[in-house]
Amino acid sequence: MGSDLLEEIARLRGSISNYRTNKSIVNHNNQPYPATHHSRGRGSYRGVFGRGRGRGRGGFPIRNRTLVVQQQPDPDSDYVSVMTSNGNKLVSRKLYEKELKEKNLTKEQKQKALEDKKVLIEERKYELKAKKNRASLDNCDWCYINHVLYAITMYGAKLRPLEVPFDQEHRNGIIPKKKTTTEWNGYQYERNTAGTYRLLGQRVFLQQQCRFFEKTGYCGKGDKCKQAHNKAKVMLCPRLIKGGCTLEKCSLSHEPTEFNVPLCHFYQQGYCKNEHCMFLHVSPEHQLVCRPFAIGGYCFRGSKCKFRHVHECPDTQLGQACPRGKNCRLSHRTQDNVQAKLELQTLDPKDFQLPDLTNLTDIHNDPRLIIEETAHEEEIVSDTDSDDDGTTSHLDQDDDLEINADFVHF
Template sequence: MSTAEDQELKDRINKLANRISRHKETQHNSAYYGPDYSPGNRGSYHRPAPYPQQAYRGGRGRFAPAYRNRTLVLNGGAQSATPKQENIPLDPTTPTWVTKTDRHLQLIKRDVYERETHQRTQAIEQTLKQKQLDKDRREKAQFFRNLQQAGGDSAAAYSNSSKPVSRYEVEVDGVRFQVTQQGSKLVKAPDDLNPPTATPKVASLFGVKFHRTKNGNLIRHGIVQAQRRAGRIKKVNERCKAFSWTGTCPKGPTCRYIHDASKTAICKNWLLKNDCPKGDNCDLSHDITEERTPLCMHYANGNCNNPSCSYVHAEHSPTDPVCRVFGIYGYCDKGAQCPARHVFECPDFSNTGVCKLKGCKRLHIERASILRKANKRASSEEMDDLSSEDEDVVDSDDVDSDEAEEFIGHNDDDMSFAEQKDFIGFT
């Protein structure tokens, strides 16, 4: 016994079939007779109809059905008189329907459609995961086979330790590495004295790409990609230097540092001209506050006569040090209460006479007093990096080995995250 839902579905299907049938008949008649057909256009010859038809006057009876069919297609008014189903508010108890075009038009219940879509998505994900696992197993077997063929069994570790981490070693640009984590990670040999910067940023070993970590080790490219896809970035409670100074950061969401749009530097055009060609699309701030506005030089000399001066009026001596927070980020939370001077200068060069900031774009002003002090002492500070993820000895875009460790795995089956299952091959 059919239910009310089944009966409603049958009615919908019948209505749809009738509409399709009328539409096909309309197209057939229009294509056969043409839009400008008239019986009088065929010449003076006229053959009377063998049987008179009262429903059609002045034409040949054989074409009367065609005329009636052409009038039947003008049922737009009849269709418009019936309200559309989608405009009728649906009863919560009435099931909703979804039309789907998959090789042919289908009418499916919404709950059934959502359930099938969810199951299909899960099946696709499971298939991709299984393919990655199968590829990983094949390439791990190939890796160890090539390693043994290259004489890896006789390779001894160069470590002085009685318990070496690995008995397999490779050499990259003069730096010795021990093969660990089934080839996913290359760790520097314990007795290797090369600094972390001696490790190449990107190394290709027999067609397999590796990336340098902050400790100078090498991580396989597939592990790095898995880490980025997972989006597990260890955030640091510190503002991004690039984002605060320029309003943009090329690393985007993958940046470890904070992107605070309310604490960006002041727009120079807006500060000088009270106008910016970018308008609301400017990435820098148009809010003139004492936290992001430099000191007024004329006020420090007692010569500022501008009643609407946009710069900060604060008592400071020219010998006061330059605020490093303001010089690096363009924003200082202390504002006018900061004991250091807020100026658009390189704070390191202005305070010490030496700038170790690689690629520094800030103003460097030489002062004799500072240079004399700088000549008396030797600077032992290491190079700093302009980007946000600056480290002492390596670049900012190096891989954090602690974060990538969880994506490597420690057994034969724990490699589901790896996208590019590429291991070192030896010939």
């Protein structure tokens, strides 16, 4: 019994001794660099491979001899490490994959990608231009030409785009590489590279009524404003309609005419008992709200207008968001009018009742415009006409020119 116990103790001592020996060997091999002895001076001992004096790299060589030029990107990471001339940099994975894809494209594919990029830039330019036109021309009539929405300005002398189609079929039509022509309302129009249609063959300069002056009777620019400030084309005072205006100096119109009064609500319902009713007793042909009257408060068509003269937001009627927001004084529909949408897309240009731009004498004799001229004879047309493309046409005021409040003709 005693001999067996002594043998077991000797065996355990041998196992412990072997374990300690192996552990010291493993720890020595796992050290990345051998222990160094630091001393002062440049001529100190630097190891087996070092030099006694001067500079040099001493010690054992690095065991990891694998050169990592560019690490493989982690599929779960949002950034990748890229080798550049200045060292490794972290780059967004989306940008890295995009550049890698562009490097692998062929010459034809690169050319096609460049053309698509140019088209995208042109589309963005048209979007900004259309957004600007929607804000500045909100009181103009709308019409569709080749499935594109336009604003009718200057009695039809200019048609400005309000939207840009994104489908390939209509994209080629709205972004022309050169000037194109089209026919609308019996006239020939030329479209410039900015997408605006202008009357072709007629040098007619019509001055647009200032929309701020039309709605408020006041313009902050004063005499410096390039648009017309015709007092006969100002919105009717709403306080006058409700019973009377008590303001001493009201800038709005206090003269009810067929051009600035709304439709009679009771007449639209089938009856009106007021013999001296100041509102219009007419039945418009279309359900569309007249934009010049609703937003601007004045419509040059008067009682002959085929659209409804009501204080209702024309944008919400078409199911669109009101661009004026909380500042809009008009009533808003909760549901869009499907019939109004169809009418806008299928309108006949004759429904707008625009004056004959090819016969300048007829414009003077038009009863809708005579009231505008006689009521503001002192007003003249601005001596410059700013175009969409940045050019300016100067009008020389000589004896052959006839100048009035709304237009100039040669």
